[in-house]
Amino acid sequence: MAGKNVLVKNIASLGIVQIANFVFPLISVPIISRILGPEKFGIINFVGAFVVYFNMFIGYGFNLTATRRITQFTDTVERRQLIFSEVFYCKIILFFISLIIFTNFVLFLPALESERLLSVYAFIFCISSVLTQEWLFQAMQDLPRIALLNLLGKTIYIISVLLLIRERSDYYWQPLMLSASQVIISLISFVWAKKKYKIKLIFIPINRCFKLLWDDKTVFFSLAFTSIYTTVNVVVLGVLQSKESVGFYTAGQRLISVAQLVITLPLAQVFYPYISKAFAVNKELGIQTVQKLLPIVIISTVLLAIVMFVVGENVLMIFYGNDFAQSVIVFKILTFIPMFVAINNVMGVQTILNLNLDKIYFKVIAINAFVSVITNILMVHQWGFIGCAINWLFTEMLICLILYFSIKKEGISVINMKYFMLSHFRGYYNELAKKRF
Incomplete structure (x- = not known):
């Protein structure tokens, strides 16, 4: 019965996220697109498309694989702590690899070189991929916390963007505020997860990290x-x-x-x-x-x-x-x-x-x-x-x-x-x- 109650509770919590996913774009997208116009709107989406790859690389599918390792086997504090630490250190390794590759893209790829500042602001988003513990809340079927963090992040982003974007030359604020809001929320989720599930970071040898990356x-x-x-x-x-x-x-x-x-x-x-x-x-x-x-x-x-x-x-x-x-x-x-x-x-x-x-x-x-x-x-x-x-x-x-x-x-x-x-x-x-x- 407890499992059924958790499912219904999670569906209800997700309703909050879904409302936010509908309402916030209804507010922000029309205003931003009308101010920026098709060209500037296209530029921020073009740069964003590059960052998506690095964000995905750092995430490495842990939302699926780490979740599966917790849900399909007996969950103990020790096992949870081990998986948490493995995922975190793997993400740090992947972040620095991404940073090196992205820096070279910005320096030598004309499409990004012409928008260096915008590219840097967009890449800051990747820090949130290292810190976020959404996968852990998901594995523990604790979606009310995901709902709350999601709502808070969207609120910070939309308020800042609506205050800062006034003309087409302000287009660089969009990726900066998106990145900043997500880094803040991911940091909160990191601290929250550690306290909620009594997790301590334990040292993971680099060879073990590479083995996990190979396995996944x-x-x-x-x-x-x-x-x-x-x-x-x-x-x-x-x-x-x-x-x-x-x-x-x-x-x-x-x-x-x-x-x-x-x-x-x-x-x-x-x-x-x-x-x-x-x-x-x-x-x-x-x-x-x-x-x-x-x-x-x-x-x-x-x-x-x-x-x-x-x-x-x-x-x-x-x-x-x-x-x-x-x-x-x-x-x-x-x-x-x-x-x-x-x-x-x-x-x-x-x-x-x-x-x-x-x-x-x-x-x-x-x-x-x-x-x-x-x-x-x-x-x-x-x-x-x-x-x-x-x-x-x-x-x-x-x-x-x-x-x-x-x-x-x-x-x-x-x-x-x-x-x-x-x-x-x-x-x-x-x-x-x-x-x-």
């Missing part, structure tokens, strides 16, 4: 390739086309990403540790839990896609104004992205990774990332920022198909039609309401 390489590279096909579009577009084109593309992409975050965040932070524990009990229970989740994901995201497609043009014009009229077509092309991303998450992260079939997941993502880069270059050359949007949708659809047949090949079916029946939907929500999921 499959999940990391899977996430790295995912990052390639989701963010390389912006980099390729910025290199082959104008920064204004980047602005048009990222304006439409940004709104889609908000919807995508609202869908994928519950899957990552609530259901992943919960489903992971179900798989730890036995394989059959884990698969059944996934089968119950998938219909809800599919139906809710299809309805969301239809609504976004219908109201997309009006929403985008309200957000960005007439200067971003060319972003409408990008938004409409991408409306089904959250659906495919959510389904891919259920099949890939929730199912394949929890079955410890990491290599299968890696192969699927790696192949599609390679294909995506090639097709993206061709489509951007032919159709510009519209080609970017088409390529992302094509990639997610392809991943969805390959993941499904890869799981099927292992003798596992993630689709059970009886859970698509209305009676099962009612039963599912009634169980949640009674805290007996």
Whole structure:
């Protein structure tokens, strides 16, 4: 019963995060984009796309692998302390590697060299990746703390940005305030986690850190390739086309990403540790839990896609104004992205990774990332920022198909039609309401 209560409590806490994910962009994005215009908006998103790779590198997929190590085995203070220290020291190593590489990019890559100050401000964000303990709160299914920190960070960011950005030349404040707010919140989470879970940092030999990085390489590279096909579009577009084109593309992409975050965040932070524990009990229970989740994901995201497609043009014009009229077509092309991303998450992260079939997941993502880069270059050359949007949708659809047949090949079916029946939907929500999921 306690586990069921925790799930419902976490879902309720995540509701706070989801409200913040909706409301704060509604306030900040229209104001910032209208002040900066397509070109400056494109510049900060272009630089941000580079920093995403380093942020992902430092995170190294520990949100999945470290969470899995805690949830699938007996959790003790000693084990928790060991994993906490391993993750922290690994992140420090990865941060300094990132710092060296990024410094060379800023010094010698013309696209970043022309925006050195902006690039430095954006890179400061990576410090938060070292300090954040979101993965630990997630593993302990303590999402109220994540919700509170998330809300506090967004509040600090939005207030500072709205106070400081007054004209187009103020564009550098956006990455600086984003980085500063996240560093503050991650530092709070670090101290909070140590006190809450009685954790002390213990010395981890560097060879042990490298062994952990080697052991987790499959999940990391899977996430790295995912990052390639989701963010390389912006980099390729910025290199082959104008920064204004980047602005048009990222304006439409940004709104889609908000919807995508609202869908994928519950899957990552609530259901992943919960489903992971179900798989730890036995394989059959884990698969059944996934089968119950998938219909809800599919139906809710299809309805969301239809609504976004219908109201997309009006929403985008309200957000960005007439200067971003060319972003409408990008938004409409991408409306089904959250659906495919959510389904891919259920099949890939929730199912394949929890079955410890990491290599299968890696192969699927790696192949599609390679294909995506090639097709993206061709489509951007032919159709510009519209080609970017088409390529992302094509990639997610392809991943969805390959993941499904890869799981099927292992003798596992993630689709059970009886859970698509209305009676099962009612039963599912009634169980949640009674805290007996």
